[in-house]
Amino acid sequence: MKQTMFWSKNSIIEKVSQIPNTLKDISVDIFCGVSEDRDYLHRVDLSDKNDPEAPCVCRGQDREPNPEEELMYSCIDSNNPGEYAIHPAPYRFMLPYRITGEGAKKEFRLLAPEELKAEFPLAYSRLSEFKKLFKHDETALSSFDYGLKGCKLLQYLNTPKIIVADHYSLRASFDAAGNHIFEDSCGIILQDPSRYPYVTAALNSSIARVFSEICQRENLSSSLLTPAALRRFPIAFPDDKLIENLVTTISRYLIYIHGQMYGAVSCGFSGNGEGSRDYELMKFYGRIVNLLVLDTYLTKDLDPRFLEILGENIKPFEGSFEYESDRSLLEDLHAVKQQILDTPDFGKCRFNSEFTNILATLKNNGVW
Secondary structure, eight states, X not given: OOOOOOOOHHHHHHHHHTOOOBHHHHEEEEEEOBOTTTGGGTEEEOXXXXXXXXXXXXXXXXTSOOTTGGGEEEEEXXXXXXXXXXXXXXXXXXXXXXXESOGGGOEEEEOXXXXXXXXXXXXXXXXXXXXXXXXXXXXXXXXXXXXXXXXXXXXXXXXXXXXXXXXXXXXXXXXXXXXXXXXXXXXXXXXXXXXXXHHHHHHTSTHHHHHHHHHHHTTOOSSSOSXXXXXXXXXXXXXXXXXXXXXXXXXXXXXHHHHHHHHHHHTTOXXXXXXXXXXXXXXXXXXHHHHHHHHHHHTOOOOHHHHHHHHHHOOOOSSOOTTXXXXXXXXXXXXXXXXXXXXXXXXXXXXXXXXXHHHHHHHHTTOO
């Protein structure tokens, strides 16, 4: 007969801190984004390209693609971090780099000002203008004016990654296209791409707040969000493949739902805020995946019938659906939620006293 353990805040932190596997063990690299102390020089507002007054669009080229678009990369603002999915950004960065090759053969180099002026005159003009306006410096443009310290940020452009920001608590977004530039955040490249959804879920779970307590106790750094700190993030994978598949699938659900909600807000649509039908859908799947992650890290003793019901109803969708705009998929996820709630045994599923104690302890300490 299993002996029930009383889980205090200290015992939970101790348990998590003893997990031997870390993000470092499963990652190719963990690296910094762009430091905001130099960002303003590169930031360019996005405007309608059909507007002849739009930034970096030549007059007389209405409805034509921006000829210097290859220098523009979407920027994620660390003050408005995404959870699971990336918030659309109203601006981009100009990066005067040439990137060639793919994978391990990918190379990049900084374009000298004279090259920039000859090949990308609009970008040269705009960066010179920024230097004059924001730096109050009217000297000729120098490569030092637009150089980035984060070389790895460029090395991993167009590479799928998890982007982690720290805004009261960790927020992890999955960047499947890998073409975003991000401020004061960390990027994570995994060895096994199939585990991106699972790791994204773990980083967005209550465990992430427990990890911040571990960092504080170990005086790991004055700021939690550094590559050195994230490398220490404990990673526990379920012994039961069903649970890992459930976490992976639900994480993909949440990437899609969050992306849909962010997209609706950015387009000016209302009705997706707190209390809305889609918001409740997001919270429903968020609670379930958090329970699965907590059980994996701490007790490994969820109600078997609870797992059976989830396994019967939560199925992977075919293909890569993270960026689909079809509302029908969102309706399918609402239907799956209702099927789970309508299963007669679902309301009878109970967590054992040990797991209930964990939830209460986390809630009382502001983690849940």
